[in-house]
Amino acid sequence: MTGAVARAQPGTSVPVRVRPGAGRTRVGGRYDGPHGPALIVAVGAPAVDGKATEAVRKALAGALRVRPAEVSLRLGATSRDKVFTVTAPPAGWEQRLTDLRDSG
Template sequence: MVKRSVPQKDPASSIAVPPELGASSVAVRVTPGAGRTRVGGRYEGPHGPALIVAVGAPAVDGKATEAVRRALADALGVRAAAVELKVGATSRDKVFTVRGAGVAERLAVLRDGPPA
């Protein structure tokens, strides 16, 4: 008999999340109005060590937050729909929930550099 994994409901949303694709919290420090989009570097923020994300969008009407969400998804190799803002809608220090396999490893490389 073959065991089948049943998707579990994520309590934070109504989206079914397969068990092998857990969610990770990602603390982010945003630099809006930058000359170009960049993802990488470390900032000791109020939510712990944060990934620095610079975007060209202005910090007006959530434009920078949306640009960060898309840049973060691209850098972590997941769909934009897999990245959801959890904390900090109007702050430079934000926390996103990212669903996908291998996110924690890619995040560590972007934030802390390659392993020694």
């Protein structure tokens, strides 16, 4: 398209601490990591070839009740400390995030 300007989608950053290789998927708890208070997400996928990251992205979307397409990795592709961007309107999921993160 001529003259079109690409704009970055707005979104909210969500710090996450990943626990790969868990017995089951679990979203909840707080970890004070390098990106601030993070939501702990345990997944059964191994930390190999991005499998755990993709499993976390889907688990996070499910826990926040947003579409997986509205959750993308921003930082930490090879780290257990990641930052995801959620582009869904925050009114629907921010309180859920706080409840999950602070549920311990």
